[in-house]
Amino acid sequence: EVQLLASGGGLVQPGGSLRLSCAASGFTFGSFALSWVRQVPGRGLEWVSAISGSGVGPLYADSVKGRFTISRDSSTNTLYLQMNSLRAQDTALYFCAKGGTSSPRYYFDNWGQGTLVTVSS
Amino acid sequence: SYVLTQPPSVSVAPGKTATIACGGDNIRNKRVHWYQQKPGQAPVLVIYYDSDRPSGIPDRFSGSNSGNTASLTISGVEAGDEADYYCQVWDTSTDHQVFGGGTKLTVL
Numbered sequence: 001e002v003q004l005l006a007s008g009g010g011l012v013q014p015g016g017s018l019r020l021s022c023a024a025s026g027f028t029f030g031s032f033a034l035s036w037v038r039q040v041p042g043r044g045l046e047w048v049s050a051i052s053g054s055g056v057g058p059l060y061a062d063s064v065k066g067r068f069t070i071s072r073d074s075s076t077n078t079l080y081l082q083m084n085s086l087r088a089q090d091t092a093l094y095f096c097a098k099g100g101t102s103s104p105r106y107y108f109d110n111w112g113q114g115t116l117v118t119v120s121s
Numbered sequence: 122s123y124v125l126t127q128p129p130s131v132s133v134a135p136g137k138t139a140t141i142a143c144g145g146d147n148i149r150n151k152r153v154h155w156y157q158q159k160p161g162q163a164p165v166l167v168i169y170y171d172s173d174r175p176s177g178i179p180d181r182f183s184g185s186n187s188g189n190t191a192s193l194t195i196s197g198v199e200a201g202d203e204a205d206y207y208c209q210v211w212d213t214s215t216d217h218q219v220f221g222g223g224t225k226l227t228v229l
Contacts, residue, residue: 035218045156045164045207047218059216095163104218105211107154109175111163 002026004096004112011118016086022079022096022112029077030054033099035108036070036081038092038117048094049081053102063089086119093117123212125221132227133198141224143191143208151210153191155184158223159204167206168193195226203228 008020022034035050049070050059058070069082079096093116097108126144133139143153153171156164166175168184171191183194195202208221 037218037220044223045158045209045220047220050218061217062215097164100169105216106152107166107169107209108156108164109166109169111165113163 002098002110004098004110006094006096006112006115009094009115009117011120012086013121014087014119016119017082017084018086018117020081020083020094020096020115020117024077024079024096024098027098029072030074031102033102033104033106034072034079035097035099035104036079037095037097037108037111038090039095039114040092046092050099050104051079052104053099059104083117086117088119091117091119122215122217123210123219125208125210125219127206127208127221127224129222130225130227132229133195134229135198135200137198139195139198139202139226141193141195141206141208141226143193143221144189145191145210146189148189148191148210149187151186153184153186154209155193156207156209157202157204158207164207198226198228200228202226 003025005023036048051070067085071080093114095114096112098110100107100109155168158164171186172184205223
């Protein structure tokens, strides 16, 4: 059974940093792309970032490019999102999602439960 | 950037058929995926590659894609189908994933 356990969310001040983690299990980690998708409570889904199964060519939404960095560690089967220069608009529930292929350009076939990030002074 | 347009809400009586549209410029040239999200839960993939169903998804769920509109159809709607539904595509021009704004399905 695929499991994606996101953690690392919390309350942070504007301009601050936070690192999200997503522990993955139940599948061959290096064979599938992984992504972060966020959702403001009561609002729609917004794609944030994606990384291929091999870890090359990370991709970012324009709203986070230059501030967020996605990475993956095959030794611990963990996906990360380093978030710097956080803004109030980054407040959301952050989901990690597994791709259906090694490319990040397709669908998400499994989602974690999400971790809440609140940016406020 | 590529925009996907969904109606904010769709209502249907139990046992009837619900159709949720997802509009986009020449969307027929893209592969469309659909997700169901119930309150307080993570999204669940219900249709991928326009019309394929993941294992475990009832065959009451089907998808199509033509022209400028992709559609998710739920036949024999049940109370448990009440949820938000999102369409999603890959925008090749920006190398970004794109989600529609979501449609709230209400079962009357």
